Amino acid sequence: MSRQFVTEAVMLAIYGELLLTPVPVEYMVPYTSLLELYEFLSSDEPLMSNDEDDKHVKEKVRELLDYLDEPLNKKKIQKALNMPWAKSPYILIGETTRVTVVNAMDTAPYGEFFDPVETELLLVSQREQTPLLTDQPELIHRIIDASVPVQVFDIDDFQFAVEGDHFTHPI
Template identity: 60%
Template sequence: MSRRFVIEAVMVAIYGELLIPSAPVEYIVPYSTVMELYEFQNSQEPLMHDPADDLHVKHKINELITYLEEPLNRKKIERALSNPWSKSPSILFGDNIVWTIVNAVDNERFGDFLDPIETEIILTAEREQAPILSDQLELIRRIIEAEIPVQVFDIGDFDFAMEDNIFFNKLR
């Protein structure tokens, strides 16, 4: 059985260990975070503190964009954009990784408490009944403080999350 996580596209570029999971995994990616890849690609602002790491991550972002723009993958993504909350057919990344792009729609449910992308991540996690995987400790803290009924893991706990047998449904 594949483990599922809601994640931002850039996290896969930053954290290489996400590309070599110990078991099959499905990353559910809100489309707005795919669009962020283009912003990061064109930005002069560093993503990482170390210049060598920054160069490496920007190279990985370019590779990810190139892969997602391949005709078959682009066609799959475009299918997801036909309606709000539509999902793409599976996009394969090697033997153990599948991406599903979701045309998430921010409904401002959390107001100023969360930004639109954070809102889409949480709403996607609720709809898909899948935990969130994030490196944003502030987001994790706000989810816990607001008692939002989603499961969330820090990326540093990725191996634990892959082994974890506590599923989203148990939170309800």
């Protein structure tokens, strides 16, 4: 059985270790976070502070988008877009890694505290009872401050999250 996490698509491009895991892992990604990848590529704003790192990350984002735009993968993603909260068939990304795209639609419950993509991440995490994985400490703090009932892991704790047996369902 694979470990599951909810995360943004950009995390898969930025952090290569997410694709090279010792155990099978499935990432649930809201469709809107895939759309953000196109925005990142077309934007003049850097994703990373270092020019070399930024160029490398944008190259990885392009590779991920090219892969997801392949006909079979694109067809799987389109299948999820037919109904709110539908999930795509999984897309293999590596030997032990797969991605499921979720057509998360509702952004109202946490709109005051979180942007629309963050809200969708939280709602997918709650709906699927799956931990959220992020590289944003401020998001983790806002989740705690807002008492959102999700389990969240910082990217620095990814290996711990994957290897451990501490997955709990929020109350």
